Amino acid sequence: MYLLHCMLLCAEAIMRDRASWSEAAHTDPDHLTLDEFLAFRHPESSHATILTLVDELLDKFGKKPYQSI
Secondary structure, eight states, X not given: OHXXXXXXXXXXXXXXXXXXXHHHOSSBTTBOOHHHHHHHHOGGGOHHHHHHHHHHHHHHHTOOTTSOO
């Protein structure tokens, strides 16, 4: 039972990594550039991720970019 649980956790982690890899890979789906690799490993430091997060927050709160929150 423990082995099955570990296998399921590993499968979920692999699926998350594949999704993150796909988001980071802009040029070649099989290889990442240095910037893409950094975005894959540290999405919190990625400019594209930060801009996406800001856009999502602005949409969530219904504000225009030039208005104050």
